[in-house]
Amino acid sequence: MPDPDVSQSRVLITGAAGGLGSALASEFVKQGWKVALCDVDRDAVEALAGRMKARGGDVLSARCDVTVESELIKLRELCEAEWGGLDVLINNAGIASMAAIHKEPLDRWQRLVEINLLGVVRGCHFFVPLFKQQGSGHIVNIASIAGVANTPYMAAYNATKAGVISLSETLLVELKPSNIGVTVVCPAMFKTGIAQGASIDNPKLLGALEAEMEKSPISADDIARQVFSAVQRKQFMVIPHRASRWMWRVKRVSPALYRRLFLKH
Numbered sequence: 001m002p003d004p005d006v007s008q009s010r011v012l013i014t015g016a017a018g019g020l021g022s023a024l025a026s027e028f029v030k031q032g033w034k035v036a037l038c039d040v041d042r043d044a045v046e047a048l049a050g051r052m053k054a055r056g057g058d059v060l061s062a063r064c065d066v067t068v069e070s071e072l073i074k075l076r077e078l079c080e081a082e083w084g085g086l087d088v089l090i091n092n093a094g095i096a097s098m099a100a101i102h103k104e105p106l107d108r109w110q111r112l113v114e115i116n117l118l119g120v121v122r123g124c125h126f127f128v129p130l131f132k133q134q135g136s137g138h139i140v141n142i143a144s145i146a147g148v149a150n151t152p153y154m155a156a157y158n159a160t161k162a163g164v165i166s167l168s169e170t171l172l173v174e175l176k177p178s179n180i181g182v183t184v185v186c187p188a189m190f191k192t193g194i195a196q197g198a199s200i201d202n203p204k205l206l207g208a209l210e211a212e213m214e215k216s217p218i219s220a221d222d223i224a225r226q227v228f229s230a231v232q233r234k235q236f237m238v239i240p241h242r243a244s245r246w247m248w249r250v251k252r253v254s255p256a257l258y259r260r261l262f263l264k265h
C-alpha cells in the first residue's frame, strides 16, 4: 500500500494523455503522489507531463502501447530504476466501438480485445511480480458499466469490459494473500475524447453515444476523485454514476426485470 509519507507514493497510469487518464493523473498529483504517465500518443503524454511538472508535479512520462509486451516490461523497469518500485498501477487505456454484431468487422473485435482486455491483462501480468517482490501493491482496472449492462450494438466493447470485471474479481481473491489490492471501476458514459477515436460507422449510433456522454451528471474529474478514495479505502468495485448503481442492483436481484426496465426487452 501507499507509503504513509504520501510524497513517496507512486502511481502509474496507462492511457494517461487524455480523458479519464489525465484526470486521474491530476488527482494523484494534487494529492502529492509521484505519477508516471504513459500513453501510445507520445507527444500528447509528454506535453501533459510538461504542464504538470511546470505546476510542481513529480511526474515521469513514457510512450507505452498496451498491446506491446516489451513496452510494459520497459515501464516496470522504468518504475524500478526511477522510483525503486510502484504502489498503484491503473490500467486505464481503452478504446470504444459500436456496431451491430454482423456489421462489426472481426479485425475491430480483435483490436478491442487487444487493447481493452489484453492490455489490462498485460499490465497485471507484468506488474504483479514486482508487487509480490515488494510485498504490497494495488491494481486499478478501468472497466465500464457496459460490462454489466450489455446494451445492444456494443457487443465487442461490452464483452471486453465484462472480461475486465471478471479478471478483477479473480485477482481480488487470488492476490489477497500477497497483500495486493484490486479495484475495478465501472463508469457509465461521461465526457472525454473517446467517441472521436471510436470505430463507429453508423452516424445514429455515434450521435447516441455523444448525446449520452453530454448528459453525464459527473465528469472525469469526479470519477478520478472517487478512484483515489477507493484506493485509499481498498474498495473493490466503484460504480461512479448513481443511476448505474441502481441498475446494477436491479440486475443482480432480477435479470428479467433489468431487461424489461432498462433494455425495453
Ligand SMILES: NC(=O)c1ccc[n+]([C@@H]2O[C@H](COP(=O)([O-])OP(=O)(O)OC[C@H]3O[C@@H](n4cnc5c(N)ncnc54)[C@H](O)[C@@H]3O)[C@@H](O)[C@H]2O)c1
Residues within 6 Å of the ligand: 014, 015, 016, 017, 018, 019, 020, 021, 038, 039, 040, 041, 064, 065, 066, 067, 092, 093, 094, 095, 096, 115, 142, 143, 144, 145, 186, 187, 188, 189, 190, 191, 192, 193, 194, 195, 197, 213
Ligand atoms: N468516456 C466514457 O464514457 C467511458 C465510460 C466507461 C468507461 N470508460 C473507460 O475509461 C477509460 C479511458 O477512456 P476515456 O474515455 O478517457 O478515453 P480517451 O480516448 O479520452 O482516452 C484514452 C487514452 O488511451 C490512449 N490509448 C488508446 N489506445 C492505447 C494503447 N494501445 N496503449 C496505450 N494507450 C492507449 C489514448 O491515446 C487516450 O489518451 C477506457 O478504458 C474507457 O473504456 C470510458
